[in-house]
Amino acid sequence: MVDTTAILGYVTPLVASPGETVRFHLSSATLKEVDVEVVRVRCGDPDAHGPGLKLKLMDCPANGRKAVRHQPIHPGSFALVPDRLPLGRRGSFAVGCFIWPTAPGNGNAQTIIARRAPQGRGWSLGLDGDGHLVFALDGESVRGGKPLLGREWVFVAASYDAATGACRLTQASLDPQGGRDRSDSAAGTAAIDAVPPTGVPLTIGGLLKGEDARAGTASFNGKIDRPRLYARALSADAMRALCDTVIVAPGDPLLIAAYDFSQGIGTEVVHDRSANRLDGRTVNLPMRASTGANWDGSAIAWTLRPELYGAIHFHDDDMADAGWDADVALDIPQDWASGYYALRMRGTLTDGETVDSFAGFFIRTPIGKARAPLAFVASTATYLAYANSALRLDQIHAESMLEGLIQLSRDDVYLQEHRELGLSTYDTHSDESGWIYSTALRPILNMRPRGNTFNYVNDTHFLDWLEEKGFAYDVITDDDIHRNGAAVLAQYRVVVTGSHPEYYSREMLDAFDAYQRGGGRHMYMGGNGFYWRIAWHPTQAHAIEVRREDTGVRTWEGEAGEGHHAFTGECAGLWRSNGRPPQRLVGVGFDAQVFDFSSFYRQLPAARDPRVAFMFEGIGPDEKIGDFGLRNGGAAGLEIDRADLTLGSAPNLLVVASADRIGYGGMPAPEEFRTFYRGLDGEQNARVRADMTFTPTANGGAVFTTGSIAFVCSLSHNGYDNNVSRLTENVLRRFLKPEPFEGF
Numbered sequence: 001m002v003d004t005t006a007i008l009g010y011v012t013p014l015v016a017s018p019g020e021t022v023r024f025h026l027s028s029a030t031l032k033e034v035d036v037e038v039v040r041v042r043c044g045d046p047d048a049h050g051p052g053l054k055l056k057l058m059d060c061p062a063n064g065r066k067a068v069r070h071q072p073i074h075p076g077s078f079a080l081v082p083d084r085l086p087l088g089r090r091g092s093f094a095v096g097c098f099i100w101p102t103a104p105g106n107g108n109a110q111t112i113i114a115r116r117a118p119q120g121r122g123w124s125l126g127l128d129g130d131g132h133l134v135f136a137l138d139g140e141s142v143r144g145g146k147p148l149l150g151r152e153w154v155f156v157a158a159s160y161d162a163a164t165g166a167c168r169l170t171q172a173s174l175d176p177q178g179g180r181d182r183s184d185s186a187a188g189t190a191a192i193d194a195v196p197p198t199g200v201p202l203t204i205g206g207l208l209k210g211e212d213a214r215a216g217t218a219s220f221n222g223k224i225d226r227p228r229l230y231a232r233a234l235s236a237d238a239m240r241a242l243c244d245t246v247i248v249a250p251g252d253p254l255l256i257a258a259y260d261f262s263q264g265i266g267t268e269v270v271h272d273r274s275a276n277r278l279d280g281r282t283v284n285l286p287m288r289a290s291t292g293a294n295w296d297g298s299a300i301a302w303t304l305r306p307e308l309y310g311a312i313h314f315h316d317d318d319m320a321d322a323g324w325d326a327d328v329a330l331d332i333p334q335d336w337a338s339g340y341y342a343l344r345m346r347g348t349l350t351d352g353e354t355v356d357s358f359a360g361f362f363i364r365t366p367i368g369k370a371r372a373p374l375a376f377v378a379s380t381a382t383y384l385a386y387a388n389s390a391l392r393l394d395q396i397h398a399e400s401m402l403e404g405l406i407q408l409s410r411d412d413v414y415l416q417e418h419r420e421l422g423l424s425t426y427d428t429h430s431d432e433s434g435w436i437y438s439t440a441l442r443p444i445l446n447m448r449p450r451g452n453t454f455n456y457v458n459d460t461h462f463l464d465w466l467e468e469k470g471f472a473y474d475v476i477t478d479d480d481i482h483r484n485g486a487a488v489l490a491q492y493r494v495v496v497t498g499s500h501p502e503y504y505s506r507e508m509l510d511a512f513d514a515y516q517r518g519g520g521r522h523m524y525m526g527g528n529g530f531y532w533r534i535a536w537h538p539t540q541a542h543a544i545e546v547r548r549e550d551t552g553v554r555t556w557e558g559e560a561g562e563g564h565h566a567f568t569g570e571c572a573g574l575w576r577s578n579g580r581p582p583q584r585l586v587g588v589g590f591d592a593q594v595f596d597f598s599s600f601y602r603q604l605p606a607a608r609d610p611r612v613a614f615m616f617e618g619i620g621p622d623e624k625i626g627d628f629g630l631r632n633g634g635a636a637g638l639e640i641d642r643a644d645l646t647l648g649s650a651p652n653l654l655v656v657a658s659a660d661r662i663g664y665g666g667m668p669a670p671e672e673f674r675t676f677y678r679g680l681d682g683e684q685n686a687r688v689r690a691d692m693t694f695t696p697t698a699n700g701g702a703v704f705t706t707g708s709i710a711f712v713c714s715l716s717h718n719g720y721d722n723n724v725s726r727l728t729e730n731v732l733r734r735f736l737k738p739e740p741f742e743g744f
Contacts, residue, residue, distance in 0.1 A: 001353075001410065002353075002354050002355070002356045002410075002450075003349060003353050003354065003355045003356070003357075003410060004355075004356060004357050004358075004409075004410050004411055004414075004445075004450055005357065005410055005411065005414040005445070006028060006029075006030050006031055006347070006349060006355040006357065007026060007027070007028040007031055007034050007068060007345045007347065007355060007357050008026070008027055008028070008357060008359070008443040008445075009024055009025055009026040009027070009327075009343060009345065009357070009359035009443060010024075010025050010322065010324070010359055010440065010441065010442055010443050010444065011023070011024055011025070011343065011359050011360070011361035011440075012025065012326070012440075012441065013361075013440075013541055013542065014361055014362065014380065014440040014479075014541070014542045015361070015362045015363075015364055015378075015380065015477045015479050015480070015541075015542070016332055016361070016362075016363060016364070017332070017363065017364050017365070017366045017367075018332045018333060018334045018335070018336050018363065018366065019331075019332060019334055019366075020331075020332055021329055021330065021331050021332070022329070022330050022332065022361060023326035023328070023329045023330075024036070024062070024326060024327055024328040024329070024330070024343050024359060025071070025322070025324035025325065025326050025327065026066070026068050026071075026324070026327045026328070026345065026359075027068065027069070027070055027071035027072075027324055027443075028068045028069070028070060028347075029070045030349060030350075031068055031347045031349075031355065032067065032068065032069075033065055033066065033067055033068065033347070034065070034066055034068055034345045034346060034347040034355070035064070035065055035066075035345070035346045035347065036062065036063060036064065036065075036066050036328060036343055036344065036345050036346075037057055037058075037062075037063040037064075037343075037344050038057075038058040038060050038062055038063060038330060038341060038342075038343055038344075039055040039056060039057055039058060039341065039342055039343075039344050040055070040056040040058055040336075040337070040339050040340070040341055041054075041055060041339065041340040041341060041342055041360075041449055041460055041463070042054035042055065042056060042460065042463055042464050042467050043460045043461060043463070043464035044340070044448070044449035044450065044451065044456065044457045044460040045453060045457045045458075045460060045461065045630075046449075046450055047453075047630060049630060050461070050630045050713070050716050051461070051464050051716045053449060053450070054464060055342075055344070055449065058336070058341075060330060060333070061330075062328050062329070062330040062343075066327060066328055067327075068327060071322070071324040071325065073319065073322045073323075073420040073421065073442070074209065074212070074214060074215035074216060074323070074420075075219075075284065075316065075317045075318060075319045075419075075420045075422065076206055076216040076217070076219035076284060076314075076315070076316045076317065076318060077205060077206070077216070077219065077282060077283060077284040077285060077286035077314045077315055077318035077320075078111075078203050078204060078205040078206030078207075078216045078219060078220075078282070078283055078284075078286070078314060079203065079204040079205055079270045079280050079281065079282045079283070079286075079312070080201050080202075080203055080208075080213055080280050080281055080282075080283055081201055081202040081203070081204070081257070081270070081272075081278050081279070081280030082201050082280070083115075083198065083199050083200055083201050083202070084278070085276075086231065086256050086276060087115065087201075087202055087256065087257075087278060088198060089231060089256075090162070091162045091231065092159075092160055092161050092162045092163070092231070092232050092233045093159070093160055093229065093230060093231055093232070093233070093256070094157065094158070094159040094160075094229075094230040094232065094233055094234040094238075094239050095113055095125055095157065095158050095159075095227070095228065095229050095230070095239075096155065096156065096157030096158070096227070096228050096234075096239040096240065096242065096243045097112065097113065097155075097156060097157075097224055097225060097226055097227040097228065097243060098153055098154070098155050098156075098174070098223075098224070098225040098226060098243060098292070098293035098311075099112055099148075099153070099154055099156055099220075099222060099223065099224055099225070100151060100152070100153050100154075100222050100223035100225075100293070100311065101127065101131070101148050101149075101150060101151075101152075101154075101220075101221065101222040102150055102151055102221045102222040102223075102313075102431035102432070102433060103150065103221035103222070103316075103430065103431040104127055104131030104147060104148045104149070104150055104222075105129070105130050105131030105147055106129070106131075106221070106430075107129045108129055108218070108316070109126060109127065109128055109129060109134075109218045110126050110127040110218060110219065110220045110221060110316075111124055111125075111126040111203065111205065111206050111207045111218040111219070111220055112124075112125045112126045112127070112156065112204070112205070112220055112224060112227075113125050113126075113202070113203070113204050113205075113224070113227050113229075114126065114202070114203050114207055115200055115201070115202045115203070116136075116200070116203075116207055117197055117200045118207075118208055118209065118210050118211075120138065120139075121138060121197060121200075122137075122138070122200060123135070123136060123137045123138075123160070124136050124207065125156065125158050126218065126220070127148065127220075128143065130147055131147035131148050132144050132145070132146070132147050132148075133148065133156055133169060133171050133184075134169075135158035135167055135169045137160060137167065137190040138190070140167070140188065140189070140190040141188070142158070142167045142168070142169045142186050142187065142188040143169075143186060144169055144171050144184045144185075144186050145184050145186060146171070146182045146183075146184040147182070148171065148182055149180060149182055151222075152173065152174075152175065152180055152182070153173075153174040153175065153293045154171050154172060154173050154174060154182060155170075155171070155172045155174065155240055155243065155293075156170065156171050156172075157169075157170045157234075157236050157239040157240065157243075158170070159233040159234055159235075159239070160190065160233060161233040164189075165189040165190050166187065166188075166189055166233070167187065167188045167189060167190050168185070168186075168187050168233070168236070169185060169186045169187070169188075170184075170185045170236035170239075171183060171184050171185070172236070172240070174293055185236065201213075201280075202229075202257070202278070202280070203216070204224060204227055204259070204270070204280075204312075205219065205220045205224060205286065205312070205314035206218055206219040206220060206314070206316075212323075213283070214283055214284075214321065214323045216283060216284075219314060219315070219316035219318075220314045220316070221314065221315055221316050221429075221430065221431040222313065222314065222431065223290050223291075223292070223311040223312065223313045223314075224261075224311060224312055224314065225261065225292040225293045225294075225310050225311040225312075226243050226246070226258075226259065226260065226261075226292070226293075226310055227243075227257070227258075227259045228242050228243050228248075228255075228257070228258050228259070229255075229256040229257040229258075230242065230254055230255055230256060231253075231254040231255075231256050232254050242255075242258075246260065246262070246294075246307045246310060247260070247273060247307075248273050248274060250274075250275055251275060252274075252275075255274045255275070255276075256274065256276060256278070257272045257274050257276060257278045258272060258273045258274045259271065259272055259273070260272075260273045260310055261288070261290075261292075261309075261310045261311060261312045262292070262302075262306040262307050262308075262309050262310040263306075265288045265289050265302060265306065265309065265566050265569075266288070266538060266566055266567050266568065266569070267538075267539075268281045268282045268285075269281055269282075270282060270312075282312070284318040284319055284320045284321065285318060285320035285437045285439070285543070286312050286313060286314045286315065286318055287312065287313035287314075287315075287433075287436055287437075287566070288312055288566035289302045289309055289562065289564060289565070289566035289569075290309060290311040290312060290313045290559075290562060291308065291309060291311060291559060291560070291561045291562060292308055292309060292310040292311040293311070294307070294308055294310070295308045295309070295561055296308070297560070297561065299561070300560075300561045300563065300564075301563075301564045301569070301571070302564055302566075302569065303564065303569040308561075313433065315429040315430065315431060315433070316429075316430055316431075317419060317420070317422070317423075317429055317430050318422075318429070318437075319420065319421065319422030319442055320422070320437060320439045320441065320442075320543065321439065321441040321442070322421075322441060322442040322443070323441075328343070332363060336363060337363075337371075338362075338363050338364055338365040338371070338474050338475040338476070339362075339363055339463070339475050340360065340362060340378065340456075340459075340460060340463065340475065341360070341361050341362065341363055342358040342359060342360045342361065342448055342449055343358065343359045343361075344356070344357075344358055345357045345358070345359070356450070358448035358449050358450065358451075359443065359448060360444070360447045360448035360449070360456070362378050362380065362475065362477055363475070364474075364475060364476055364477055364480055365474035365475065365476060367480060367484055367487070367488060368487070368491065370474055370491040370492060371472070371474055372472040372473050372474050372492075373472075373492060373493040373494065373736055374466075374471060374472065374473040374474070374492060374493070374494045374495075374496065374732070374736065375473065375474045375475070375476050375489070375492040375494070375495050375496070376462065376463065376466070376473050376474070376475050376476075376495075376496045376498065377475075377476055377477065377478065377481070377495060377496065377497050377498065377501065378459070378475055378476070378477045378478070378498075379455065379459065379478055379497070379498055379500065379501045379502075379503075380477045380478040380479055380542070381478040381479075381482075381503040381504065381505070381508075381534055381536075381544055382455055382478075382500055382501060382502045382503045383444070383446075383447045383455055383456050384438040384439070384440060384444075384447075384503075384542065384543075384544050385424065385425045385426075385438060385502065385503045385532070385534070385544065385546055386424050386425075386426065386446060386454060386455055387422075387423075387424050387438050387440075387444040387446065387447060388415055388421050388422060388423050388424050388427075388442075388444055388445055388446065389423065389424035389426050389427060389446065389452070390412075390415050390416065390419070390423050390424070390427050391424075391426050391427065391555065392406055392408070392412055393406070393408075393412065393416055394427060394428070395555060402595050402596060403595070403596035403597075403665055404596070409452070411445040411446065411451065411452065414445070415445060421442055421443055421445070422435075422438075422439075422442050423435055424438060425437075425438050425544075425546040426555050427555070428555070428556050432556075433556070433559075434548060434555075434556035434557070434558060436545055436546055436547050436558070437543065437544070437545055437546075438543070438544055438546070439537075439540065439542060439543040439544075440541075440542035440543075441542070441543075453631075454500070454638075455499070455500050458498070458499040458500065458631075458709065458712060458713055459498035459499050459500075459712070461499075461630075461712045461713050461715055461716065462496070462498055462499070462525060462712045462715065463475075464715075464716065465712070465715040465716065465720065465725065465728070468716075468720050469720070469725075469729055471732065473496075474492070476488055476489075478501075478503075478504075478508060479536075479541070479542065481507070481508045481511045481512075482505050482507045482508050482511075482536050483507075483536075485507060485510070485511045485514075486510070486511040486512075486514035486515050486518070488511065489511055489512065489514075489515040489520060490514075490515060490518060490520070492520070493520075493521060493735070493736055493738070494520075494521045494522075494523060494732065494735045494736055495512075495515065495520060495521070495522055495523070496522075496523045496524075496525060496732075497522070497523070497524050497525065497526065497529060498525055498526055498712065499525060499526035499527070499709045499710075499711070499712045499713075500526045500527065500528060500529065500639070500709050501524070501526060501529040501530065502528050502529060502530075502531045502532060503531070503532050503534045503544070503546065504530050504531075504532070504533065504534065504575065505533070505534050505535060505536055506533070506570065509530065509575065509580060509585065512530075512585060513585060516585070516697050516698070516701055516703060517697070517698050517699070518698070518699060518701070519697070519698060519699030519700050519701040519740070520701050521701055521702050521703075521704075521735040521736075522586065522701075522702075522703045522704070523703075523704045523705075523731060523732065523735060524586045524588075524703065524704070524705045524706070525706050525711060525712055525728075526706065526708065526709050526711065526712070527590065527638065527639040527640050527641050527690065527706075527707055527708045527709040527710075527711075528590040528639035528640075528641065528709065529582060529586065529590075529641070530575055530582040530585055530586065530589075531552070531574060531575060531576075531582065531589075531590050532546060532548075532552065532573070532574060532575070533570070533571070533572055533573060533574065533575050533578055534546050534565075534572075535565035535566075535567035535568040535570060535572075536567065537567050538567060538568075545565050545566060545567045545572075546572070547562065547563055547564070547565060547572035547573070548572070548573070549563045549572070549573050551573065551574055551577055551670060551671050552573065552574045552577075552669065552670065552671060553590075553593065553669050553670065574671065576589065576647070576671060577671075581647040581648050582641070583643065583644050583647040583648040583649040584647070584648030584649075586695075586703050586705055587643055587649045587650060587653045587693045587695045587703055587705055588641035588642055588643050588644075588649070588691050588693055588705045588707045589641050589642070589644065589647055590639060590640075590641050590669055591640060591641060591642045591668060591669060591672055591687060591688060591689070592639070592640055592662065592666045592667055592668045592669060592672070592682060592688040592689075593638070593639050593640075593666070593667055593669070594637050594638065594639075594640060594662050594663065594665050594666035594667070594682060594688075595632075595637075595638060595665065596632065596663070596665035597632050597633070597634070597637065597662070597663045597665050597666075598629055598631055598632035598633055598634030598635065598636055598637025598638070598708075598710045599627075599634045599635075599636045599637065599659040599660075599661050599662055599663070599690075600624040600625060600626045600627035600634050600635060600636060600659060600661075601624070601625040601626055601635065601636060601657035601658060601659045601690070601692055602624065602625075602657060602658060602659070602660070602661075603616070603621060603622070603623070603625065603656065603657050604655055604656060604657055604658055606654040606655055606656045607621070607656040607657060608621070609654055609656075611654070611694070611696065611741070611742065611743050612654060612656055612694050614730055614731075614734040615656065615694065615727060615730050615731055615734075616656075616727065616730070617726075617730050618726050618730070619723050619726060619727060623723055625657055625692075625723050625724060625727060626659075626711065626714050626723070626724045628714055628717045628718075628722065628724075629710055629711075629713050629714030629717060629724075630710075630713040630714070630716075630717075631709070631710035631713045631714075632710065634659075634710065634714070635659075635706075635708060635710055635711045635713075635714040635724050636659030636662070636690040636707070636708040636710060636711070637662075637690075637708060637709070637710040638708070638709035638710045639708075639709045640659070640662070640666075640688075640689065640690035640707055640708050640709075641690060641691065641705065641707035641708070642658075642687065642689050642690065642691045642707060643655050643691045643693055649693075649695075650695050650697075652695065652696060652743055653693050653694070653695040654693060654694045654695070655691045655692070655693050656692050656693065656694055657691075657692040658689050658690065658691050658692065659689060659690040659707075659708065660686065660688075660689040660690075661682075662682030662683075662688050662689060662690075663681075663682050663683055664681045664682065664683040665681070665682065666681055666682020666683075666685075666688045667680070667681055667682070667688075668680055668681075668685060668687065668688055672687065689707075690706070690707035690708040691705070691707045692705065692706055692707060693705045693707070696741045696742065696743040697741075699740070700739075700740020700741055701740075701741065702735065702741040704731050704735070711724065715728060
């Protein structure tokens with residue numbers, strides 16, 4: 001078996017143009033040297049029943065034998081405030097905030113707020129491994145008598161009187177009904193002045209592990225709201241009054257810092273409202289736009305009443321930036337074609353096992369400089385949403401859904417053992433809250449050749465088919481469309497979206513809408529597309545946000561009131577719930593999952609319409625289309641879409657073929673039914689189907705859809721000589737011709 005994880009890497013930036021530089025960040029705990037080479041990916045699926053792994057070696061100076069070393073990853077989010085006066089003052093102080101712990105008693109010490117050196121000097125307020133509140137000053141500590149409850153708001157405060165050495169610790173439950181009261185207090189003494197050395201920062205949600213400002217430890221799991229630091233020992237009531245105030249009174253010379261996390265929600269900045277302006281920054285993207293201790297349900301959007309969203313939710317496994325140094329750089333030659341690329345890394349382990357690993361990236365056609373009339377869109381947003389998904393083991397019903405035993409890959413096993421890589425937006429953190437952020441600044445095991453067959457690898461089957469058929473094409477990316485709009489698409493006569501373009505921002509959806517209104521031809525070759533609304537980070541490239549609420553196919557749900565993106569303030573969830581179902585854009589939308597079986601398409605009467613005669617040239621009227629394929633034996637499967645006039649399919653849309661024999665494993669999406677009843681599955685439910693459609697659009701344009709993720713994985717069957725390949729070629733060749741389509 002080939003080892004795919006003994007060396008790992010990632011590429012910055014993830015998407016680049018010829019003439020730009022990309023850098024490869026590598027790490028290995030076992031190898032000292034590796035052979036690296038840049039390859040262009042034609043097909044990334046090693047399945048011997050398909051085209052197989054097809055990679056083109058690129059001649060460049062980056063290739064060769066390279067020294068590598070182990071570069072650790074430091075998961076866990078926290079906020080960091082650099083040391084400057086009056087943080088470093090000596091004497092009495094008080095600290096307080098509201099917290100909503102999500103994993104108290106998990107066996108690990110957790111830091112709420114601290115100014116403590118890695119060597120131990122200083123003070124900290126946090127939880128011990130049993131969930132008790134602890135105020136520590138150098139070698140002394142005060143411990144609360146009652147462990148805190150999970151997911152319950154509590155006010156916590158501590159004070160130190162330098163004159164007497166007296167220490168006081170307080171915890172007060174905010175909703176002490178029904179056995180929830182964990183209010184308590186404790187007192188002690190500290191014989192020394194607990195002041196850390198100069199240069200030690202203030203940290204919120206964790207401690208610094210060492211000198212590296214990106215490396216944290218003792219991470220807090222849960223929300224922290226309105227931390228306050230005061231230069232005098234205060235009573236618990238006085239500290240509570242100070243923390244209760246969202247906007248503090250200016251000019252108090254004893255107020256060291258008063259943090260208001262409701263400011264700068266879409267950024268990494270944490271704002272201090274005191275006169276000292278001791279602002280800091282978050283590390284590893286903890287969750288912003290979180291409801292605070294004062295949230296009362298009067299607003300469900302943070303943009304309406306941001307003062308109710310003054311909390312940050314920290315996690316001990318947040319991971320946004322691995323922070324590895326770059327080992328290899330590549331200046332992309334101007335004559336390189338756009339496409340899917342990877343750095344291939346090979347070596348041999350001491351036991352003789354072969355290592356063959358990849359770090360994927362994308363070379364785009366320069367904006368405004370199209371080299372072909374056809375563009376394929378790399379679904380980078382969807383790749384990021386699924387990045388390092390651990391669902392195959394974490395999802396308790398996975399084997400029932402797949403109707404079989406899970407076969408684990410080396411990547412699956414590695415990810416279970418190395419969750420410091422950061423998981424996907426389908427996974428949950430260690431405290432069971434959902435992952436809402438995903439970035440490309442870390443190794444991504446399923447966005448590379450040999451990776452899991454969902455998404456990236458499936459899309460390379462269409463690239464392989466384009467190469468086989470000799471079509472000239474450019475590759476553009478979701479990133480390009482989001483940041484540059486319809487201008488990216490307008491330079492192409494035909495734009496193809498792949499097997500699963502599921503995650504879309506408003507800017508991306510608007511761009512496709514404008515392209516289609518302007519006469520563009522769009523071939524949507526997959527299923528479950530244009531489904532979830534996402535937000536891209538305003539300044540960090542290749543970072544997305546996904547929030548899930550109480551609809552859609554989801555593996556977790558967010559907390560009440562947290563359904564708006566922090567990056568943009570926009571309502572999250574399904575595009576269907578936001579008034580723009582996929583049917584309004586492309587004619588079809590997601591209706592069901594079917595992972596145990598893939599079916600075929602039956603031609604319908606509309607297939608005989610003269611407007612689509614080109615589509616079925618060389619295909620008999622009674623032929624089953626796609627009763628073969630690499631994904632469960634057919635072209636219609638995995639996730640499927642159907643047309644629906646009530647959801648916005650155009651009245652002139654033609655359903656030319658339909659796969660409506662899906663079987664009992666075809667389960668409708670939750671938004672597709674309102675009550676439970678017998679006959680919901682694809683054995684009996686006519687709404688569970690994959691529709692192949694054609695829609696003439698404005699200005700002579702058109703949209704073609706397949707309604708199935710599995711479709712592109714049938715293209716290579718029988719040496720590419722099959723009716724799925726023939727039909728796709730017929731459509732693409734006609735779409736490339738300048739003659740307008742009639743019937744709009």
